[in-house]
Amino acid sequence: GAVVSQHPSWVICKSGTSVKIECRSLDFQATTMFWYRQFPKQSLMLMATSNEGSKATYEQGVEKDKFLINHASLTLSTLTVTSAHPEDSSFYICSASQSDVGINGYTFGSGTRLTVV
Amino acid sequence: DAKTTQPTSMDCAEGRAANLPCNHSTISGNEYVYWYRQIHSQGPQYIIHGLKNNETNEMASLIITEDRKSSTLILPHATLRDTAVYYCIVRVYYNFNKFYFGSGTKLNVKP
Numbered sequence: 291g292a293v294v295s296q297h298p299s300w301v302i303c304k305s306g307t308s309v310k311i312e313c314r315s316l317d318f319q320a321t322t323m324f325w326y327r328q329f330p331k332q333s334l335m336l337m338a339t340s341n342e343g344s345k346a347t348y349e350q351g352v353e354k355d356k357f358l359i360n361h362a363s364l365t366l367s368t369l370t371v372t373s374a375h376p377e378d379s380s381f382y383i384c385s386a387s388q389s390d391v392g393i394n395g396y397t398f399g400s401g402t403r404l405t406v407v
Numbered sequence: 408d409a410k411t412t413q414p415t416s417m418d419c420a421e422g423r424a425a426n427l428p429c430n431h432s433t434i435s436g437n438e439y440v441y442w443y444r445q446i447h448s449q450g451p452q453y454i455i456h457g458l459k460n461n462e463t464n465e466m467a468s469l470i471i472t473e474d475r476k477s478s479t480l481i482l483p484h485a486t487l488r489d490t491a492v493y494y495c496i497v498r499v500y501y502n503f504n505k506f507y508f509g510s511g512t513k514l515n516v517k518p
């Protein structure tokens with residue numbers, strides 16, 4: 291089945307630094323990937339849609355200059371949290387679909403736990 | 408935004424069937440219903456999806472009402488490992504097929 295890999299699984303960084311999270315589709319090509327953020331005891335919140343070869347589209351209220359998304363190939367999307375602050379500490383999850391319209395659902399990565407100190 | 412509503416939590420005895428309801432009264436005719444679950448600190452796991460007809464796979468069954476305004480996920484023989492948050496999602500066909508998660512149902516399977 292489809293596998294989505296996220297790296298790293300956890301990261302601790304100092305306030306003011308930037309952190310990059312990778313999302314890879316291991317056995318399929320994904321023209322579209324999605325990034326989510328999840329705070330403790332809350333549901334997943336969609337942050338942005340990552341499109342291969344074009345600019346990402348962000349959900350309302352998500353700062354595009356804060357959360358930089360690059361989808362340079364059909365198997366890799368990256369999320370960079372720039373100038374991270376403690377309030378950015380969260381669980382970040384990506385997802386992708388084998389088909390363009392996701393009719394068979396999306397496969398999710400295992401998530402990245404970001405802690406900003 | 409999420410188009411679904413689910414109970415906050417449910418309990419189920421181990422070995423019994425777990426029936427998780429979901430309301431999606433504003434669903435459009437070509438929008439699918441998906442069920443995922445999330446075990447603590449992991450990414451969501453796909454369970455099942457459907458459009459109009461009832462569906463069954465090795466994990467669960469999905470019952471969709473005739474008017475499609477609600478559905479029920481059935482785990483036929485719940486085990487302790489089925490303890491998780493279960494999300495019912497309507498894929499937003501007109502909005503780039505995005506998945507918006509609602510609050511989900513925390514299923515507690517008890518021995």
